[in-house]
Amino acid sequence: MTIRINGSDHALPDDPRTTLLDFLRYDLSLNGTKKGCDHGQCGACTVLVNGMRINSCLSLAAMHDGDSVTTIEGIGTPDAPSxxxxxxxxxxxxxxxxxxxxxxxxxxxxxxxxxxxxxxxxxxxxxxxxxxxxxxxxxxxxxxxxxxxxxxxxxxxxxxxxxxxxx
Missing domain, CATH: 1.10.150.120 ([2Fe-2S]-binding domain)
Known part of the structure; x- marks a missing residue:
């Protein structure tokens, strides 16, 4: 089971309870995506999954086998911002x-x-x-x-x- 994040493939976490947000932040060290309310109410954790915006705190990483995720790090860089x-x-x-x-x-x-x-x-x-x-x-x-x-x-x-x- 793999997930494409900002153009690179990654194995999904072994623990099926891991949220997409926690996978991005703690497993992949993509700290641009923030944990705000952890209830899907503030939008600080918004990422793009197959071009659609979602609250990553409400989505399990295991649900995204084969999906393409774009985080803020994949949108632009300090040297080449969007x-x-x-x-x-x-x-x-x-x-x-x-x-x-x-x-x-x-x-x-x-x-x-x-x-x-x-x-x-x-x-x-x-x-x-x-x-x-x-x-x-x-x-x-x-x-x-x-x-x-x-x-x-x-x-x-x-x-x-x-x-x-x-x-």
Whole structure:
């Protein structure tokens, strides 16, 4: 049983009770993914599994045999940051930085969802083009909490990358 993480294959842990979050942090030393609430309510542990965002604290590693997982470390590096990572720095979309990896992973998937035309509760039309309005971003990012309250800057960073409306 193997799992692909940031482009490299790894054997799944022997203990089937190991969460994906604990496997990433403790077995693979990928410490960018954070353990916040450990109940799936804060989004600090958000990673991408086959391109879809999930809370890794709520998912067992054993459930992901053959899956491809992308963590913040797989999105960009300090020397070659992704557009979202660079925008978060430019717009000061973080304060303490604890939630930032989950925010960036979630925003990465969110922008793909919009590009694919997936509606949200805030979408004006279920079948037309999706806009990248502030309300759309707020709705789609509502599962990621920031205790420091950097939401306006997070929104600005995402809008900068998405080319969305400021309204």
């Amino acid at each position: 557009k979202l990572q660079a925008a978060f720095v430019e717009h000061d979309g973080y304060q303490c930085g604890y939630c930032t990896p989950g925010q960036i992973c979630s925003a990465t998937a969110m922008l793909e969802e919009i590009e694919l035309g997936w509606p949200s509760d805030a979408s004006e039309d279920l079948t037309g083009d999706m806009s990248v309005s502030a309300n759309e971003i707020r709705e789609r990012m509502s599962g990621n909490l920031c205790r420091c309250g950097a939401y306006p800057n997070i929104l600005s960073a995402i809008q900068d990358v998405a080319g969305g409306d400021a309204a």
